[in-house]
Amino acid sequence: MSRPRKRRLGLVLLVLFVGLSLVAAAAAFVLWQRYAAFADAPLSSIQENQSVLIEHGDSLPVVLRKLRDAGVTEGEALQWRVLARELGADGRLQVGEYALVPGSSPRELLLAMREGKVVYHRLTIVEGWNIRELRAALARAEPLEQEADQLDDAALMEALGHPGQHPEGRFLPETYLYTGGDSDLDILQRAHQAMARALDAAWQQRDPEIALETPEELLIMAAIVEKETGIGAERARIAGVFDRRLRIGMRLQTDPTVIYGIGESYDGNIRRSDLATDTPYNTYTRDGLPPTPIFMPGVDALHAVANPADGDALYFVAIGDGSGRHVFSRTLAEHNAAVRQYVRRYRQNLRSQSPQ
Template identity: 50%
Template structure:
């Protein structure tokens, strides 16, 4: 009878003060402390009874620290299984391709129950915390969706995104074309960020990278508007004017030759691959068609005709 009664109790839903009950277990908490924490969180049961179950199961020392959600229907059996497996309640934050570092930080600041350890820190200070003191933060984090336990540090998410970009960049660099004008992985990252900002069309990325590669080989100015806009920073009002193209900044590719000094955004995997494997093309120019795609031209004369057609409606 005792065995049957215990089995019935172990599979009976626990009374909970809320739905769900949020249970936080700190590292080093004893099994008795876990039982007490569960009761204080809202599991309506004598802590001695819960501790008895943990101990009798033989798995009490396997319970893991973490943040857990206990929904309605949780039984003593499923509670212990969750704690032993470390099935923490997770949240997620998505870092979008083409975002700059400011936008990334805004997303982290708004992420649900992510501890804002970087709040008030400069980009330089954040990179120092991540062990990259000499590295500018722009473009160094891979755009993806990252899950995290409730109460996790935003610095931990950044560290994962940083390492993910390291891996993606290394993999892309290993596949670079033999005739690439790029000399270092950092240059590939910078070029990929320009490609990312110039188009969201998968088919156009290698062609745009091909135009930039051709210009780099010939010593031509890259003349890419997104880089100019990045250099303007808060001064950009959404309307790029001729005076902006003439306002010299380190990122103004109309006034300075070569690649800008840093990436201007977070490139995704496709943009990284396009940067190191550009299309083989004679094109030196491109202009937006107005439908999301670009028109590519090999000569200035062809380009001017394309501008008249797609930008001026002539």
């Protein structure tokens, strides 16, 4: 081939190469623009109150499929994968439930998943609940997964790693946060551990002169005190009454234990016959503490029992004025007078509330 023809061929190839490069650059620019527009554009397909759940073992393709199922139509799989790699999110998406917020972008969504900004729900265990009430609250909680609903109390405690332990009083009343994918057993495990820590702290800080001999006894007594009063300032005084009764061998004679012994048949009224009916929880017919806690005490009740107030009162009864406060008495005669006063107030309130 002659030298001029070679030069012309080389020039043609150079022009072709430059042309293809320009085309490729233009295509890449267009693709980049499309990608940039996708990554930061609002996800208009998202509706209010939608979320997506990432579970253990979910890969990015699985998460993308879940997003499609939730109605997210923007972007191609390749764009999502490129964005995930750019953000360092590929393989680092954290387990949990994520809100699909209208107006958010794919970049914001993947960043939230990478950083674990999950949606949290709240469940509050109320002071004074029994295990039946706790189970009912767990059953109502959404989107909490239900694993304990088919377990009886014995199987439940075994599932939590505490076989043979009575469930009453073992779960600390407070508010617990959870996210999609969590189960009722997860909440119960955390609440059980929290109660164990709170009980240990109260026991370590106890007055060494109290009549209680073990942390278990402290938990049992705290459940009684929790149910006897909703007035924080009275807890230590009531704990003092019961501590003095134990010291002198006097029966506790506390209605909440009798009610617990009656069980689900309790209709809201406690009768003289109930006080005389012997059950393991009837502290009118039996000495000492009942065999287990009867309700779930809070931290304040635990510390009140660990450090009961000094005094000489052996009795207390509600004032009857609707405040929830009590009258404390040293002798039975004083107590009987306070009871008569309570009955008078109670009857007056009934008459004032009855239609004329």
